[in-house]
Amino acid sequence: MDQVRRAPLADQAAELLLERIRAGSWPLGAKLPGETTLAPQLGVGRSTVREAIRQLAGRGVLTSRQGAGVFVTALDAPEPxxxxxxxxxxxxxxxxxxxxxxxxxxxxxxxxxxxxxxxxxxxxxxxxxxxxxxxxxxxxxxxxxxxxxxxxxxxxxxxxxxxxxxxxxxxxxxxxxxxxxxxxxxxxxxxxxxxxxxxxxxxxxxxxxxxxxxxxxxxxxx
Structure with missing residues (x-):
């Protein structure tokens, strides 16, 4: 599993998550694993995973549902x-x-x-x-x-x-x-x-x- 090697950690974590989504690790509508699972996979802390998820949510790729988890809402982040x-x-x-x-x-x-x-x-x-x-x-x-x-x-x-x-x-x-x-x-x-x-x-x-x-x-x- 590729891991984050350089700062800023949250940006790199977001890009790694996006690469996995593009590669089909999670299809459209799929629920992402929890922070405790994603953090060691990406080689970062849970707070960094949360920030990476916030970044991708802002780009329309992920959405957080209260009490349900984080879900894939797009398979790529469009350019402006x-x-x-x-x-x-x-x-x-x-x-x-x-x-x-x-x-x-x-x-x-x-x-x-x-x-x-x-x-x-x-x-x-x-x-x-x-x-x-x-x-x-x-x-x-x-x-x-x-x-x-x-x-x-x-x-x-x-x-x-x-x-x-x-x-x-x-x-x-x-x-x-x-x-x-x-x-x-x-x-x-x-x-x-x-x-x-x-x-x-x-x-x-x-x-x-x-x-x-x-x-x-x-x-x-x-």
Whole structure:
């Protein structure tokens, strides 16, 4: 059994526990052995085991239940979301947008209100006017797509969309600069068709149009 060799002990103990969880020593939902069992296995004291468990609980891997013990609630500790997004390449960002915006378009067609539809129309009109500077065009495009995600009435989808926006904005600007053109009439028409599908409450068409637009963007970026 690997043991802790260097300080800080609690950090090292937490990493060893996490390695064992990743390796399958305890499946999802399993109860961990008690402190008296884990402490000698890790080569640390019981107080260090308690601190290691607190660390992994804070990372969402373990949870303590009063009077029941400590249980595995995740099989790995995810990296901070901001770190994952920051290092994502253009293709990865667009693929994430496909997942988010395709379903959002479908839901928006079913759930949008008259005021939300008016907001979409205003955002699309503004997008059509912003064709002289790449940054302004990307921001107007983002505002239009966000108006559709808002109309889906799903707080997780809008949270995901917003968390991707800084990296997506950067990727879009870089891609359009490399391509050397943007804001064509055909592109604006594609967005108008998406808006019309949402207006007509045609969820299948809205999802298909959203996906087709983003897939074409992904192919153009590769």
């Amino acid at each position: 979301w901001e770190t994952v997004v920051h290092r994502a390449d253009v293709t990865t960002v667009i693929e994430a947008r496909i997942a988010i915006e395709t379903e959002a378009a479908n839901l928006a067609a079913q759930r949008r209100t008259p005021s939300e539809l008016r907001a979409m129309r205003r955002a699309l009109a503004e997008r059509g006017l912003r064709r002289s500077r790449i940054e302004e065009h990307v921001d107007a495009d983002t505002a239009f797509h966000r108006s559709i995600v808002l109309a889906a009435h799903n707080p997780l989808l809008i949270e995901l969309f917003d968390s991707l926006t800084p990296r997506s904005r950067q990727a879009m600007i870089e891609m359009l600069r490399a391509r050397g053109r943007f804001g064509e009439d055909t592109d604006q028409d594609d967005h108008l068709r998406l808006l019309e599908a949402v207006a007509e409450r045609d969820g299948d068409a809205a999802a298909a149009l959203s996906r087709a637009h983003l897939v074409a963007m992904r192919e153009a970026s590769s």
